[in-house]
Amino acid sequence: MKSQSLSQITKRVSTVAAGVATSALVAGMFAPSASANPFAYEGEFDTGFGCLEECHTMPVGFIDSVTALPWEDAETGEVQLSRLFLDTLETRNTYTNGTETVEFSNGDRGTNHEGYWFRPVAPAEEGGMLEVGTFEFVFTKTLDKLTIDFFDSERQNQTGVLSVNGDTSQKRLLNDAAGDARGDSTMNTLEFFDVNSITLKLGMDYANSSGDGVNFRMREFNQVIEDVPEPSSILGLGLLAGMTAFGLRKRQAK
Known part of the structure; x- marks a missing residue:
């Protein structure tokens, strides 16, 4: 050798x-594993009561937690808590725990947009297709600026911000008096500064009728996930x- x-x-x-x-x-x-794959953006976030499948991990350095807050079912008067997903309409997704199922097609009945958006899911409403919910977001640090887009808001004074940093004086709901647009495929944008936490209210549940579903996005959040290489x-x-x-x-x- x-x-x-x-x-x-x-x-x-x-x-x-x-x-x-x-x-x-x-x-x-x-x-x-979805949690190990930084490109698997779509999924459900834990809003305080677990996920249908594996909980989606928030991008590091932006959102610390998100908590579902109660709202009242228009038909029954029962208190409800909504789930929250990050979704793009380019793909079809099904989430289930064997008892409850949420299915997103690659399109929607009325709330159609491009890119990644937060998608609330009201339980037992329109087969999981009604985007209604109230959520408190807590951030990992003070955000100098937070830009929020609301898509497809149709009902006055039902969608927007309930409080910023726990301060209800900064409440801002979309309404005609402020010149906000309402109707199919409309988008309204609100900006806030020096934000540690924010409470959002999305859409409205109608009794015995289709509700007003609203999706939203935080542009700073989208920038975090879009900065990851393809x-x-x-x-x-x-x-x-x-x-x-x-x-x-x-x-x-x-």
Whole structure:
């Protein structure tokens, strides 16, 4: 057997290490767990009473917690708590715990938009398709500016902000007097500054009729998730690392 110099052994070890790193990168990208996959944006957030399936993880450095607050069912008068999802209408998703099921098609009866939006789900209302709910968001730090878009608000004084940092004097509901738009596919934007927490009210439940469903987004939140590189970009980096290791091996073989 031929003896090998220390430099030759070191090069071989480096090649193996590069190959292992590349394999780990690619395996991590395609891990089945939604919480381990930074590109699996869609999912349900824990609003204080668990999730139908695995709870979606908030992007680090933005939202600390979100809590569902009670609202009254228009038909029964019963107190309800809503679920909250992040969803895009480009895909069809079904969430179930075996007893309760929420199914989102790649489209909606009336609340259709592009991109990722927070989607409230009122239990037992329109098969989970009524976007109604009240939520308190607590942030990980004070936000210098928070921009909130409300999509498809149709009912006056039913959608908007109930309080900022626990201060109800900053309450702002969408209404005609403020020149807010109402109706299908309309969008209204509200801005707030120095925000630690905020309470949002979305839509309205009608008795014995279809309700007013409203989705919303926080632009700063969307910026956090959109700043993560696309899978194709990461895959390109993985392939580049693999090619580099392969090239190193070929040079060593000469």
